[in-house]
Amino acid sequence: MASATTEASATIEPVSGATADDLLSQLARAVRALEEEGPVPAVGLGIPGIIERRDGCARGVPNLPAIEGLPVGAALEARCGRRAFAANDANAAALAESWLGAGRDVESLLLVTLGTGVGGGLVFDGALFTGLAGYAGEVGHIQVEPNGVRCGCDSWGCIETIAGNGGWVRRAEEALAKRPSVLTGRALDPKSIVDAAGQGDAVALEVLDGTARALGAGIAAVLNLLNLERVVIGGGVAAAGPILLDRIVAATKQRTFPAVFGGCSFRPAALGSDAGVVGAARVAQIGLRAGAPA
């Protein structure tokens, strides 16, 4: 969980078993520490879950169950006496890339973040699009394999089952069961697979192509639906560079209306692991200006 003022930031690592009260105290202490560096007009919080639009409560926070159902912005505000605003961390990252990162020159973008899961966020006209209740942006749960494997979301064949870390490893294991490769006997993860692909390993290239196909199909669906100006690819493995990004772009192009594809450009994320906290600061800045409730 990260909190940021518009000028400074702090990241707290919740201790195991921490209660909501413990976490709010930790956050309030972090805010006081930041105040020693300068005035804190407002606080932005990025959380690994949804912020329900209607009540500002956190939902779907399996990694931080203590805040499930808590109106985190309002609760922190009550604790530290500063305006406080919370947002989903992937949404916050999308807003950050739009504000200061790989989408600062465009008005609309889709961020796709690759990691354990495949997350994302949508920015239209410089503002986050969060949907009716705050759940928008879940590009990772577009179904791209009608006969695919079960997903953690209880659907199946979602992009995340293929392009999430576990999907890379499962597909590499399946391919290695059929033929040897430089990956045989190595610890498998997206980075080792991309490295092997860079050496021309056929199994690794097959896995990479599968990742690109799944992401390309999903991104094409988003582009045909929304006619966006920019797609930003983030997350650890996005640092792999053109060997992955070029394949994603090619797979997207095959499935997108030419006029829509022609209006869209693709970039790797620019803000790395800072994106969530920078976006949280932006959420706070926008919230403060709008005089919105936390």
Added chain:
Amino acid sequence: MASATTEASATIEPVSGATADDLLSQLARAVRALEEEGPVPAVGLGIPGIIERRDGCARGVPNLPAIEGLPVGAALEARCGRRAFAANDANAAALAESWLGAGRDVESLLLVTLGTGVGGGLVFDGALFTGLAGYAGEVGHIQVEPNGVRCGCDSWGCIETIAGNGGWVRRAEEALAKRPSVLTGRALDPKSIVDAAGQGDAVALEVLDGTARALGAGIAAVLNLLNLERVVIGGGVAAAGPILLDRIVAATKQRTFPAVFGGCSFRPAALGSDAGVVGAARVAQIGLRAGAPA
């Protein structure tokens, strides 16, 4: 091509080989005829193609090539001396359902129209979402069959290849080649297939289930991405009622986050074939109020 004032409407049937000048003259005459019924503050046009957001020009109008590249709103305005605004007809229909139809009680919706093609439109906060250049809303070109048949859009496995009229017929022919049914020897179209399904015919039910699966996968992708409040199903075959709609809803539910599905309701379109012209009137009304260029 239909033109509407905010109070009255006219539909013109372009004669084969009509030039842009012919069409504009026909439209201007239709506007003058409407003026005999009362004042015409503005004119809205629904066209079977895209209106490019940047220049207001019509693009992708294979059924009305004379207006390809023409700034239809501005051109009609010059001809008839009234403010004139043009919009894609599927987008206009979505706006109409949001304004006066099956979505008048909600703020955001997806319209899916079933016919020769599978079209659609998106309304957020009561306004059309048309994307960067005007191409948004193409729900029919979400890929749902990675090994599916080639689509008119040059991609493959799009929803339209399955749930467009040709997709129903192709799948029925394939099924009938394997086993007889009450459909054997009958003229095949979505209506005859739905009628046979209503009689419990196994082949027809299989075709219906395939349609619902394709639409459910695509609608689920849209809902997980956008967390919308309403899905409206329109087009001729939507009149089939629950036998189709219930299957689409069930297939969507299987693939959508429970909290997102729970926030969304499904309705058949309410405005029928009037939706395009009603939406064009709304486009004109909004354009006139905003003082926007045509």
